[in-house]
Amino acid sequence: xxxxxxxxxxxxxxxxxxxxxxxxxxxxxxxxxxxxxxxxxxxxxxxxxxxxxxxxxxxxxxxxxxxxxxxxxxxxxxxxxxxxxxxxxxxxxxxxxxxxxxxxxxxxxxxxxxxxxxxxxxxxxxxxxxxxxxxxxxxxxxxxxxxxxxxxxxxxxxxxxxxxxxxxxxxxxxxxxxxxxxxxxxxxxxxxxxxxxxxxxxxxxxxxxxxxxxxxxxxxxxxxxxxxxxxxxxxxxxxxxxxxxxxxxx
Amino acid sequence: xxxxxxxxxxxxxxxxxxxxxxxxxxxxxxxxxxxxxxxxxxxxxxxxxxxxxxxxxxxxxxxxxxxxxxxxxxxxxxxxxxxxxxxxxxxxxxxxxxxxxxxxxxxxxxxxxxxxxxxxxxxxxxxxxxxxxxxxxxxxxxxxxxxxxxxxxxxxxxxxxxxxxxxxxxxxxxxxxxxxxxxxxxxxxxxxxxxxxxxxxxxxxxxxxxxxxxxxxxxxxxxxxxxxxxxxxxxxxxxxxxxxxxxxxx
Numbered sequence: 079x080x081x082x083x084x085x086x087x088x089x090x091x092x093x094x095x096x097x098x099x100x101x102x103x104x105x106x107x108x109x110x111x112x113x114x115x116x117x118x119x120x121x122x123x124x125x126x127x128x129x130x131x132x133x134x135x136x137x138x139x140x141x142x143x144x145x146x147x148x149x150x151x152x153x154x155x156x157x158x159x160x161x162x163x164x165x166x167x168x169x170x171x172x173x174x175x176x177x178x179x180x181x182x183x184x185x186x187x188x189x190x191x192x193x194x195x196x197x198x199x200x201x202x203x204x205x206x207x208x209x210x211x212x213x214x215x216x217x218x219x220x221x222x223x224x225x226x227x228x229x230x231x232x233x234x235x236x237x238x239x240x241x242x243x244x245x246x247x248x249x250x251x252x253x254x255x256x257x258x259x260x261x262x263x264x265x266x267x268x269x270x271x272x273x274x275x276x277x278x279x280x281x282x283x284x285x286x287x288x289x290x291x292x293x294x295x296x297x298x299x300x301x302x303x304x305x306x307x308x309x310x311x312x313x314x315x316x317x318x319x320x321x322x323x324x325x326x327x328x
Numbered sequence: 329x330x331x332x333x334x335x336x337x338x339x340x341x342x343x344x345x346x347x348x349x350x351x352x353x354x355x356x357x358x359x360x361x362x363x364x365x366x367x368x369x370x371x372x373x374x375x376x377x378x379x380x381x382x383x384x385x386x387x388x389x390x391x392x393x394x395x396x397x398x399x400x401x402x403x404x405x406x407x408x409x410x411x412x413x414x415x416x417x418x419x420x421x422x423x424x425x426x427x428x429x430x431x432x433x434x435x436x437x438x439x440x441x442x443x444x445x446x447x448x449x450x451x452x453x454x455x456x457x458x459x460x461x462x463x464x465x466x467x468x469x470x471x472x473x474x475x476x477x478x479x480x481x482x483x484x485x486x487x488x489x490x491x492x493x494x495x496x497x498x499x500x501x502x503x504x505x506x507x508x509x510x511x512x513x514x515x516x517x518x519x520x521x522x523x524x525x526x527x528x529x530x531x532x533x534x535x536x537x538x539x540x541x542x543x544x545x546x547x548x549x550x551x552x553x554x555x556x557x558x559x560x561x562x563x564x565x566x567x568x569x570x571x572x573x574x575x576x577x578x
Contacts (some may be wrong), residue, residue: 192442200564202557205550230557264575300455300574307452307480314450314567317560321568324550325514 080124080148088124088152088162094217102166103219107159113229118165124149125161138163154221167219170235172210174247179271181206181323182248186241186287187214187278188312194218195226196313197276202230204320209234210273212241212287241275245290248273253291255283256315258308260294263322270327276316282309295319330374330398338374338402338412344467352416353469357409363479368415374399375411388413404471417469420485422460424497429521431456431573432498436491436537437464437528438562444468445476446563447526452480454570459484460523462491462537491525495540498523503541505533506565508558510544513572520577526566532559545569 090096091104102121105111108129115123115136123138126146130136150158183206188194194216201209216223218236227234245253252272256263275291277283283291297318299306310318340346341354352371355361358379365373365386373388376396380386400408433456438444444466451459466473468486477484495503502522506513525541527533533541547568549556560568 196561196564199557199561203547203549203560205554205556228557233555264578297453297571298574298578299453300578302578304455305483306455307449307478310453310567311446311449314446314563317564317567318571321547321571324548328514328548328550 080142080144080152084122084124084142085148085152088122088164089154091164092154092221094220097167097217097219102164103224104154104221105163105165105224106153106155106161106221107225108161110225110229111161111163114165114232115163117232118163118168120163121166122164123161124152124163129160155225168235170237172208172237172239172244177208178248178251180208181271181320182251182273183209183316183320184241184244184273184275185209185211185215186275186283187212187281188276189214189216190279190312191216191220191222192226193279193311193313194220195223195228197316198223198227198234198236199230200313200317200320201234202227204324206320207234209236210241210244211236211238213238241287242290245273245275245287252293254293254295254319255288255291256319257282257291257294257296260296262298263295263319264298266293266295268323268326270323274316274319274323276312276319279312330392330394330402334372334374334392335398335402338372338414339404341414342404342471344470347417347467347469352414353474354404354471355413355415355474356403356405356411356471357475358411360475360479361411361413364415364482365413367482368413368418370413371416372414373411374402374413379410405475418485420487422458422487422489422494424494427458428498428501430458431521431570432523433459433566433570434491434494434523434525435459435461435465436525436533437462437531438526439464439466440529440562441466441470441472442476443529443561443563444470445473445478447566448473448477448484448486449480450563450567450570451484452477454574456570457484459486460491460494461486461488463488491537492540495523495525495537502543504543504545504569505538505541506569507533507541507544507546510546512548513545513569514548516543516545518573518576520573524566524569524573526562526569529562 370388
């Protein structure tokens with residue numbers, strides 16, 4: 079039986095302020111919870127009797143059996159399913175020295191929750207284990223973002239910090255970024271380590287961050303010089319860039 | 329002055345049924361209308377006095393000057409701007425013989441309006457001028473999709489037809505598709521013409537379409553064999569695939 083207080087608590091995790099105060103976030107849906115629960119410290123699990131019977135090994139600090147109707151009441155999804163989990167936010171400090179040997183994504187004010195979630199999924203696919211976000215990025219624990227990661231959040235560490243400080247510290251790792259006036263990515267040398275900076279949806283990489291980007295890349299349109307869209311969506315540009323980095327080091 | 333009837337008419341274009349009956353669709357916002365109006369037959373333009381003064385050469389069958397408040401009343405956007413256009417749907421029959429020499433995208437039940445819009449933008453970037461959609465795909469004239477194309481809709485022809493019939497007719501053009509059990513795209517021969525089939529968000533390419541796909545491609549994750557997400561989002565996979573085709577023919 080799910081109390082009104084619990085319903086209110088779960089729904090309140092839609093706001094960043096509450097997520098920060100409570101240090102936790104929401105994951106919803108059979109597949110997402112199934113894919114993520116063994117990676118996180120589960121503070122509260124709300125599920126139907128049937129779901130719990132089918133998942134006898136699930137670990138949670140508190141488990142509440144609920145009807146589908148009760149789950150619908152606390153769900154933020156259009157089509158609520160049989161399970162909702164409240165996870166404690168994971169702690170993962172930035173380990174600069176270790177990151178110097180890896181390929182890392184850095185996001186400069188990527189503000190759309192869906193884009194951020196999609197980028198986490200892309201990072202997961204291409205074996206990028208750390209994403210460093212400016213404080214001005216969307217919150218990775220926004221329920222929309224968590225859903226968009228499709229479980230990839232369990233395998234990718236997302237950090238928030240001053241991007242300028244991070245880029246200063248990561249030196250001498252190469253820092254790449256995509257710019258409309260950059261060099262065609264296919265003709266540039268790409269390394270197995272380094273930082274790929276992706277910019278804001280409307281404004282690209284900010285003036286404060288530009289000086290750190292010594293290798294400017296451009297995803298050429300086709301045929302060269304044809305009239306086309308002004309730019310690619312940031313998640314799309316991230317995907318093509320990561321794919322090309324990994325193609326080279328294959 | 330914008331009548332109640334006109335407001336009702338504009339808002340009703342949110343539904344596919346009305347768009348089909350009226351044979352028209354909506355484009356909203358200063359940038360989108362600016363980027364698209366010269367490509368379409370504009371049936372109705374609703375704009376502020378200031379916008380109209382700044383765009384003296386704009387052609388429309390009917391133009392109504394409205395206040396921002398009136399525009400807000402008919403807008404489907406969260407943040408309405410100074411202009412709304414109602415365009416007649418363009419007519420562009422599928423020209424099979426011409427398409428045999430081109431690279432074409434075919435979408436098999438891509439159902440998310442945002443994904444479809446993003447795919448149109450990707451096609452535009454990579455010089456793919458025709459997208460053939462199954463009748464079960466999202467409607468390209470859904471206002472959400474039109475917005476997501478960011479104006480690319482003006483340069484990409486989107487057709488709806490039986491995908492099986494189209495693939496039968498396009499023979500002997502090569503037909504590619506992405507499958508989790510396909511061959512690594514980087515090791516396959518890719519041609520400058522042919523059809524790239526992309527499948528549904530949840531289920532991939534349907535059983536009815538699979539037999540037409542003779543070249544099965546796979547976007548390898550990194551490092552090979554690592555635990556990762558089950559798949560990439562369909563727009564992301566489309567982007568990486570199109571980029572790789574165009575990289576080869578550069």
